[in-house]
Amino acid sequence: MSYQVLARKWRPKSFDALVGQEHVVRALHNALEQQRLHHAYLFTGTRGVGKTTLSRIVAKSLNCETGITATPCGKCSACVGIDQGSFIDYVEMDAASNRGIDDMTALLEKAIYAPTQGRFKVYMLDEVHQLTGHAFNAMLKTLEEPPAHVKFILATTDPQKVPVTVLSRCLQFNLRQLSASVIAEHMQTVLAAEQIPAELAALQLVARAAAGSMRDALSLLDQAIAYGGDKVSEAEVRQMLGAIDQRYLFALLQALLRSDGTSLLQQVREMEQRSISFPTALSDLANLLYQIALAQTVPGAADTASPDHLLLQDMAAQMSAEQVQLFYQIAILGKRDLGLAPDEAAGFSMCMLRMLAFMPGEKAFDKRSPDQGREPAPAGRSPAVTQTLSSQTSAHASDLAAETRPAPSKTVESSPRQLKQAESVSRHEQDDSSHADGPSSPVADPTSAVAAPDEAMDLVTTAIAIEAIAFDGNWRGLVDQLKLGLARALAQHCELSRYDGNAMYLNVPQAHSHLLNQNYQQKLSQAISQHFDRPIKLHFSSGGGDNTPAALMGQERARLQSEAEQAIRQDDFVQALVNDFGAQIIPSSIRPIQ
Numbered sequence: 345m346s347y348q349v350l351a352r353k354w355r356p357k358s359f360d361a362l363v364g365q366e367h368v369v370r371a372l373h374n375a376l377e378q379q380r381l382h383h384a385y386l387f388t389g390t391r392g393v394g395k396t397t398l399s400r401i402v403a404k405s406l407n408c409e410t411g412i413t414a415t416p417c418g419k420c421s422a423c424v425g426i427d428q429g430s431f432i433d434y435v436e437m438d439a440a441s442n443r444g445i446d447d448m449t450a451l452l453e454k455a456i457y458a459p460t461q462g463r464f465k466v467y468m469l470d471e472v473h474q475l476t477g478h479a480f481n482a483m484l485k486t487l488e489e490p491p492a493h494v495k496f497i498l499a500t501t502d503p504q505k506v507p508v509t510v511l512s513r514c515l516q517f518n519l520r521q522l523s524a525s526v527i528a529e530h531m532q533t534v535l536a537a538e539q540i541p542a543e544l545a546a547l548q549l550v551a552r553a554a555a556g557s558m559r560d561a562l563s564l565l566d567q568a569i570a571y572g573g574d575k576v577s578e579a580e581v582r583q584m585l586g587a588i589d590q591r592y593l594f595a596l597l598q599a600l601l602r603s604d605g606t607s608l609l610q611q612v613r614e615m616e617q618r619s620i621s622f623p624t625a626l627s628d629l630a631n632l633l634y635q636i637a638l639a640q641t642v643p644g645a646a647d648t649a650s651p652d653h654l655l656l657q658d659m660a661a662q663m664s665a666e667q668v669q670l671f672y673q674i675a676i677l678g679k680r681d682l683g684l685a686p687d688e689a690a691g692f693s694m695c696m697l698r699m700l701a702f703m704p705g706e707k708a709f710d711k712r713s714p715d716q717g718r719e720p721a722p723a724g725r726s727p728a729v730t731q732t733l734s735s736q737t738s739a740h741a742s743d744l745a746a747e748t749r750p751a752p753s754k755t756v757e758s759s760p761r762q763l764k765q766a767e768s769v770s771r772h773e774q775d776d777s778s779h780a781d782g783p784s785s786p787v788a789d790p791t792s793a794v795a796a797p798d799e800a801m802d803l804v805t806t807a808i809a810i811e812a813i814a815f816d817g818n819w820r821g822l823v824d825q826l827k828l829g830l831a832r833a834l835a836q837h838c839e840l841s842r843y844d845g846n847a848m849y850l851n852v853p854q855a856h857s858h859l860l861n862q863n864y865q866q867k868l869s870q871a872i873s874q875h876f877d878r879p880i881k882l883h884f885s886s887g888g889g890d891n892t893p894a895a896l897m898g899q900e901r902a903r904l905q906s907e908a909e910q911a912i913r914q915d916d917f918v919q920a921l922v923n924d925f926g927a928q929i930i931p932s933s934i935r936p937i938q
C-alpha cells in the first residue's frame with residue numbers, strides 16, 4: 345500500500361473543508377451563488393495557507409457539470425479532473441520558473457481559443473510577482489479586455505511587487521496566516537480520521553513550528569508519525585524539532601527562583617552540550633520574560649495554544665513583576681554585551697549569575713553596617729558560583745559574587761549602597777581598578793553612588809538579595825539530608841516555590857495531594873527546623889510539579905533512556921543491521937547502563 349502524504353491526502357476539496365479562511369470563503373461562496381463572477385482574482389498570503397487549494401476549488405466551482413456553484417459536486421469529470429490535475433482547461437503555472445515574456449505570450453495565445461472540456465479556461469499563476477515587466481505588460485492587455493471564457497487566478501506571497509495596474513484589475517483576497525490553535529485542531533481531526541494516536545501537546549508543538557502554514561504543519565506531522573512509529577508523542581516531537589524546545593529556558597528561570605546556582609550552571613553546561621546558541625538563548629529568554637509580563641498584566645492575552653502555556657502561567661504566578669522586569673533588562677543588556685565577554689558561554693553564565701545575585705527579595709532594604717555584608721562567602725556556599733566566576737571572568741567579578749551573596753550563616757543582608765557599588769563594579773568591569781577594588785575601597789553614600797549609565801540598570805538597585813538561612817534553594821539536596829521516614833513520600837513530591845528565613849513555600853502537585861496529611865506535614869516541618877536549627881514554617885499549596893525531587897528523578901531517567909536509545913540508533917553496527925538486514929529497533933528493549 346502506498347503512503348500518501350497528509351498534506352496531499354487532506355488537501356481540502358470544497359470551501360467547507362478549507363480551514364481558517366472563513367472571511368475569504370464567505371465572500372467567494374456568496375459571489376458564486378449569486379453568479380457575480382469576476383474575470384481575475386488575486387490571492388495573497390504566506391506559503392502554505394491555501395492559495396493553490398482555493399484556486400482549485402474556484403476552478404471546480406466554475407466548471408462543475410452541475411452548473412456554476414459554490415458547492416462543486418466533486419464527482420463529475422471536471423471536478424475529478426481538476427482534483428487530479430488532468431483537466432485540460434485548468435492550468436497552474438509557476439511564475440517563478442515561467443516568468444518571461446515568451447511563456448506569457450504562449451499562454452495568452454492559447455487563452456483566445458474556447459475551452460475544450462469545461463465552461464471556462466482557468467489560469468492559475470502562482471508567485472505572480474516574479475513575472476518580468478514585459479510579461480506583466482503582455483498580461484495586462486488580456487486583463488483589460490479578457491475573452492468571456494477566461495478566468496485568471498493570480499497568487500502571490502508578495503503583493504507589494506505586483507504592479508498597481510495589475511492589482512487594480514483583480515478582485516483581491518488576503519488569506520490569513522493560520523493560528524497555531526487552528527492548525528493543531530485541524531491536525532487532531534486528521535489524525536482521528538487516520539486513527540493515529542497523538543498527544544495534544546505534541547500537536548501544539550508541531551503547530552507552533554509550522555509558523556502559520558498548514559502545509560508545513562502536515563509535512564512535519566508526516567515526519568512525526570514516521571519518527572514516532574505510528575503515534576505522535578510530545579517527547580518524540582520535542583526531540584524531532586530539537587532547538588525549538590524552549591523548556592531549558594523554564595529550567596533556567598526555575599533555578600533562579602530557587603536561588604539554585606549549582607543547577608543554574610548545570611543548565612548552562614547542558615546548553616553548551618546541546619550546542620544551543622547563547623545569543624539566541626538570551627533573545628528567547630527575553631521573549632519568554634515578555635510573555636510572562638504579558639500574562640501577569642493582561643491574563644487574557646496569553647496564547648493558550650502554546651504547548652508551554654501552563655508552564656508560562658505557573659512562572660507568571662511565581663515571579664514578581666519587578667523580577668520579570670529586572671531579568672528582562674539583564675537579558676537584553678547581556679545580549680548587547682555578549683561580544684565583549686571572554687566567550688559566549690562565559691557571557692551567558694555572567695548574565696545568569698547577575699540575575700541570581702540581584703534577585704529581588706521579599707523584605708524591604710535592611711541597612712546594616714557595611715562590614716557585615718562584606719565577609720567573603722564561606723567555602724561551602726554555592727561553590728559552583730564562586731568557582732565559575734573566578735575561572736571564567738575577572739577577579740572583580742568574584743568580589744561581586746562575594747558581596748552580593750553575603751554569608752548566610754550570619755544572617756547578613758546586603759545594604760543598598762553595597763549593591764550600588766557592586767553594580768558599579770560589574771558595570772565598569774573593563775575600566776581601571778579604581779572602583780573595582782571592591783571590599784577594601786571606601787563606600788560612598790548610596791545617593792551619591794556612581795550614576796547608572798542607563799536607566800535600565802537602576803532597577804538593579806531596587807533588587808536586593810536577602811537570604812536568612814544557610815540554604816541554596818536546592819530542595820532535592822535538602823530532602824536527601826533529612827531523616828523523614830514515611831514523610832519522605834510527601835517531601836519527594838514537593839516543589840519549593842520560594843523561601844525566606846522563617847518559612848518555605850511548597851507546591852504539591854494535585855496528583856499527590858493525598859500526601860498532605862497532618863502527620864507528614866508536621867514530620868517534615870520538624871525535620872527542616874531541626875536541620876536549620878531554627879523554627880521554619882511550611883506553607884503548602886496545591887499545583888506545580890515539574891521540579892519535585894520525584895519529577896526530577898523521572899526526568900533524569902527519561903533523559904538517560906533517550907540517550908541510551910540515541911546511542912543505539914547511532915551505533916554503526918546497529919545501523920548496518922537496520923539498513924542491510926531490515927532489523928528494527930525496539931526502544932522499550934533498550935535500558936541505560938546505570
Ligand SMILES: [Zn+2]
Pocket residue numbers: 407408409410416417418419420421422423424
Ligand atoms: Zn462537479
